[in-house]
Amino acid sequence: MTRYVMVADLRRCVGCQTCTAACKGANATPPGVQWRQVLDMEVGTFPDVRRVFVPVGCMHCGEPPCMEVCPTTATGQRDDGLVTIDYDLCIGCGYCAVACPYQARHISHRAAFAYGDQAMAPEVARFDEARVAVATKCTFCVDRVDKAKENGLVPGVDQEVTPVCVNSCIAGALHFGDRDDPDSAVSSLLAENATFRMHEDLGTDPGFHYVWDSE
Numbered sequence: 427m428t429r430y431v432m433v434a435d436l437r438r439c440v441g442c443q444t445c446t447a448a449c450k451g452a453n454a455t456p457p458g459v460q461w462r463q464v465l466d467m468e469v470g471t472f473p474d475v476r477r478v479f480v481p482v483g484c485m486h487c488g489e490p491p492c493m494e495v496c497p498t499t500a501t502g503q504r505d506d507g508l509v510t511i512d513y514d515l516c517i518g519c520g521y522c523a524v525a526c527p528y529q530a531r532h533i534s535h536r537a538a539f540a541y542g543d544q545a546m547a548p549e550v551a552r553f554d555e556a557r558v559a560v561a562t563k564c565t566f567c568v569d570r571v572d573k574a575k576e577n578g579l580v581p582g583v584d585q586e587v588t589p590v591c592v593n594s595c596i597a598g599a600l601h602f603g604d605r606d607d608p609d610s611a612v613s614s615l616l617a618e619n620a621t622f623r624m625h626e627d628l629g630t631d632p633g634f635h636y637v638w639d640s641e
Contacts, residue, residue: 427505427606428505428506428507428604428606428607429488429506429507429604429605429606429633430486430506430507430508430566430571430581430602430603430604430605430633431486431507431602431603431604431605431612431633431634431635432486432566432589432592432600432601432602432612432633432634432635433600433601433602433612433615433616433621433634433635433636433637434480434481434599434600434601434634434635434636434637435598435599435600435601435615435619435636435637436478436479436480436599436636436637436638436639437599437637437638437639438597438598438599439464439478439479439480439481439597439599440479440596440597440599441464441466441477441479442596442597443464444594444595444596445462445464445481445591445592445594445595445600446460446462446463446464446591447594448462448590448591448593448594449461449462449564449590449591451590452567452590453552453565454548454549454552454553454554455532455562456534456537456538456539457538457539457540458538459532459534459562461483461484461530461532461562461563461564461565462481462482462483462564462591463481463482463483464479464480464481464482465479465480465481465482466479467479467480480636481591481599481600482528482530482624482634483528483530483563483564483634484509484526484528484530484531484563484564484565484566485528485530485623485624485630485632485633485634486507486508486509486564486566486632486633486634487509487630487631487632487633488507488630488631488632488633489629489630489631490503490509490630491525491526491527491628491630492509492522492523492525492526492531493509493522494525495521495522495524495525496521496522497517497519497521498515498516498517499512499515500512500513500514500515500516500517500560500561501516501522501561506571506604507633508565508566508568508571509563510565510568511560511561511562511563513556513557513560514556516560516561517560518533518535518559518560518561520533520561522561523561527624527625527628527630528624528625528632530563530564531561531562531563532561532562532563533559533560533561533562534557534558534559534562535558535559536558536559537553537555537558566589566602567588567589567590567591570586570587570588570589570590571587571589573586573587574587580603581602581603581604582601582602582603582604582610582611582612583603583611588602589602601615605633612635615635615637616635619637620637620638620639621635621636621637621638622635622636622638623635623636624636
């Protein structure tokens with residue numbers, strides 16, 4: 427089996443937001459929509475406090491609640507664990523956005539551009555009308571992942587088939603790969619470090635893991 431997951435090493439993330447910018451550039455999301463976000467949090471008890479930066483987005487859950495509530499079966503799940511949206515089936519009802527405990531889904535009801543109604547040339551080139559008035563979210567760059575088999579490459583190892591947020595991370599905090607492959611970098615990270623997942627008590631089996639030094 428294959429289960430693609432992402433691992434964020436919170437000991438390394440510097441909160442630069444490069445992953446956010448890279449994702450927006452690659453996916454041409456409209457203003458206000460960020461598929462990859464980085465939360466800026468303060469932890470500890472005064473005076474022993476520190477800032478922690480936490481990348482978030484679609485968790486590509488093993489048990490996705492968004493899929494269970496979708497009335498049109500637009501949300502699906504692949505054998506490799508990636509949660510997908512069929513824009514042709516989505517009616518933009520928003521049930522999935524309400525069901526998602528990670529606030530990872532977005533619906534833009536009209537085309538929007540950085541500077542009003544006039545799209546810049548890069549926006550025109552990347553504009554996707556199919557993503558208007560439907561639910562959208564992080565895809566783990568599924569189009570890149572799908573090129574791996576065609577070209578004999580490995581997601582998480584070869585950059586051209588690895589999510590752009592991972593490639594762009596200046597601190598090496600983001601990692602992607604097959605959790606079920608014992609030789610993958612993500613498997614090693616999970617085996618050798620203390621980790622947690624957001625809201626895993628809800629039974630969602632999120633595919634986004636965090637390495638965290640609790641000391």
